[in-house]
Every structure is written in structure tokens, then in C-alpha cells.
Amino acid sequence: MSLPQYITINGTSYASENLNDAAKLQAANIQVVDAELARLQQQVAIAQTARNAYVAALIESVKGKGVDAPAKPAAKKAAAKKPAAVKKPAVKKEAAAA
Numbered sequence: 795m796s797l798p799q800y801i802t803i804n805g806t807s808y809a810s811e812n813l814n815d816a817a818k819l820q821a822a823n824i825q826v827v828d829a830e831l832a833r834l835q836q837q838v839a840i841a842q843t844a845r846n847a848y849v850a851a852l853i854e855s856v857k858g859k860g861v862d863a864p865a866k867p868a869a870k871k872a873a874a875k876k877p878a879a880v881k882k883p884a885v886k887k888e889a890a891a892a
Contacts, residue, residue: 795825795829
């Protein structure tokens with residue numbers, strides 16, 4: 795990938811040709827990461843679209859079965875009480891006799 799003619803950082807534009815090698819490398823790294831983020835965002839959009847289709851299919855499937863009323867949600871179980879933490883006794887290390 796080639797860098798754009800100018801790079802704007804915090805509102806200040808810099809000519810790419812005037813950047814040192816380290817700055818050019820970092821700018822190139824940013825371009826690579828931006829491209830990867832765009833690719834991942836497309837993957838998320840694809841997955842969200844598939845999920846929406848599955849939800850719609852599930853709703854249609856439930857409607858088609860003649861289900862009259864939704865089932866009552868399961869009752870919440872009382873959280874099991876954890877036993878109090880037992881502290882380990884402190885162990886003193888003694889210096890080896892000389």
C-alpha cells in the first residue's frame with residue numbers, strides 16, 4: 795500500500811514524503827489495521843444478517859406450529875451460597891542455620 799500524499803495527525807497535515815522512515819512505517823501499519831478492521835466489520839455484518847434470518851425463520855417456525863402462548867420463563871434458582879473462604883495459615887520461613 796502506498797501512503798496518501800498528506801497525513802493528518804491531530805489536525806495537522808504532514809506531507810508523506812517528508813516523514814522519516816519510522817513514521818512512514820507506522821502510517822503503513824495504520825493502513826493495514828484499518829483494512830483489517832473494515833474486513834472484520836464486513837464479517838460482522840454478514841454474521842448479523844445470517845442471525846436475523848435465523849431469528850425470522852425461528853419465529854415463523856413457532857407460528858406455524860400453532861403455539862398459543864409462550865411458555866412461562868423458568869423460575870430463577872436461588873443462588874447457592876458459597877462457603878466462607880478459609881484463610882491458609884501463615885507459614886514463616888526460617889533461615890537455615892549456618
